[in-house]
Amino acid sequence: MPVVGVIGAGQLARMMQPAAIALGIGIKVFAESNDSSAHQAVTKVGDINDFAQLLEFAKTVDVITFDHEHVPTAILEQLETAGVSVRPGPTALKHAQNKLTMRRKLAELGLPQPIWQAAKTESDIANFLQNHGPKIVVKTPIGGYDGKGVRVVSDIADVRDWLQNISQFGGELLLEEKVDFVTELAQLSARSPSGEFNAWPLVETHQQAGVCAEVIAPAPESALHPQALSIAKQISDGLGVVGVMAVELFRARNGEILVNELAMRPHNSGHFSIDASITSQFEQHLRAVLDLPLGATSGTSNFAVMINLLGVDSENDFVQHYPKAMERFPQVKFHLYEKAPRPGRKMGHLTLQGNDLDQLLADGRACRDLLYNR
């Protein structure tokens, strides 16, 4: 029986475990602390920056994959040199780890993206502000997630702290035009080492304070689907991705589709697939990293809606409110990640499927409110 080793023990590793149990595939998780979300699959607690610890773990599994993108590229290269199968490999993964590396590669592939530029100095930023302001987006190339490491900037002073510590971001910041977008979209796909590619339908995502709040699958505007699929395929092949990849996209007011971000792992925008697709993103990721044929990605209903449960404070206890939420909404699928609550943190999600999108959204939001005891 093949065994997949997952580095990182957050909710993505947690949600890989049921897929592994169903397939009869082994799963072992390398956690960075005790009491992690994926604790039922954790076999090792250690430091992801310690090559020796990762190598020891890798020797107990057939292939290494990831819950997050935080393992340094140099260590992943060392693991590959030591004969470990790392999927996605560092050559692909670095594009998800570093947003400047990603922008440069997308430019090389000729894919549509916001106007962008690398910046090292105040004058770089001042020039970009002058040409593309009055507001621009400044990002740290590495280390950002869920809106962290991203700022909307109208003055140098807004990012002076980042400039002063620029060496910790690799010596450069990423500047982007502030896209006037109508909707945000995400294209989820998977690719196996043998090059097989399969995608789920394009989805629409709704952000609140930089964090995904809701996902609608498929995105109602069907005319956008072919271009999004084509972009994902070009990135996937162009970068040699292995496993699940999410491409976050803007639909600009002028009609253009522009690449916003990349993730090379199962992604929040694909959680609907657990309950509402023939093959979930977690099962597909396991299939891909094991070089098994990919599963069908069709939906089991016309529409699915995914609603995130974000922490409001340190007191959220969604399980306590299960009785009234489950009683009123027997058709909702509940997912909780066993994470300590804190504001804005992804604590769980809800999924609904059916034919009436407006009703699904209304029910999902009402169910979420019951779990918040609102």
Add this chain to the structure above:
Amino acid sequence: MPVVGVIGAGQLARMMQPAAIALGIGIKVFAESNDSSAHQAVTKVGDINDFAQLLEFAKTVDVITFDHEHVPTAILEQLETAGVSVRPGPTALKHAQNKLTMRRKLAELGLPQPIWQAAKTESDIANFLQNHGPKIVVKTPIGGYDGKGVRVVSDIADVRDWLQNISQFGGELLLEEKVDFVTELAQLSARSPSGEFNAWPLVETHQQAGVCAEVIAPAPESALHPQALSIAKQISDGLGVVGVMAVELFRARNGEILVNELAMRPHNSGHFSIDASITSQFEQHLRAVLDLPLGATSGTSNFAVMINLLGVDSENDFVQHYPKAMERFPQVKFHLYEKAPRPGRKMGHLTLQGNDLDQLLADGRACRDLLYNR
């Protein structure tokens, strides 16, 4: 967070774990040996006939439930006396543990069943053979499963060994007429301690050598559904069942629906629900034993087909044949239980869903054959 304790670590406990992970509910499994199917959730390996060990385990969870019906009633009663929440409780569970107890209770409830009788002696059996032969069915009241403990008998000599050891079956055997049935059916339902009842659609089951080989959901003959549902509701309420219950039924040639067997736990006939129902039987069982409201049991497609993967010999290695089966059938859901192969053993199952029942059956059987390398 509530924690469910499961006694027994077979594939049913294994399949409860993903449901617990999704809900963010704790699960702990009491196994009878190492290397069990549910090993990823096992927290204790011990003897299910040892009250002290079970009590110690029970103290680490909020409620006890079961992967099988083999824990002696007396021990379950002791646990209840010690304050442990046992669901289903021994008062209900004894009807699934002892087929004579079940037959007597169904008679009391006035429910349709085959002609039956308790037998203690050769002459009891000879009389029953004379009245209902030339062939009758003889069952050991306790300890049977998957065709074990059931014999089709035309002569006393066929069950003389059981008569000689009758004390180990509680001093009686169960005699039943051999029903001339057209189809076998199963009605799966769940009931919570507060009395909420919910059922999945009636299914048709196909047996081979006394073991379930295929399940079709829903059973195509829709005229049978109301009566099957009514029978399940009466049994569930009449016995005070908590959790999932499967009622296996015969549809006799004369049109009657007769109760064959009862199980008070998730059941092979309900495995289709993992992939093809809004709420799986495993999630529903957890909800019921925790007295949470029950989930919707509607299907995500018009039809689902479940195909069992039964061991043929000690060499079966289905994972080895995943590549060709997955390549040809991307829409099939694969489930393997990590059990050592042996002839007739339930090793895993496949689920397909869609609109064309004949195609689903043909694809499922062809996929099964690929996994057997046929």
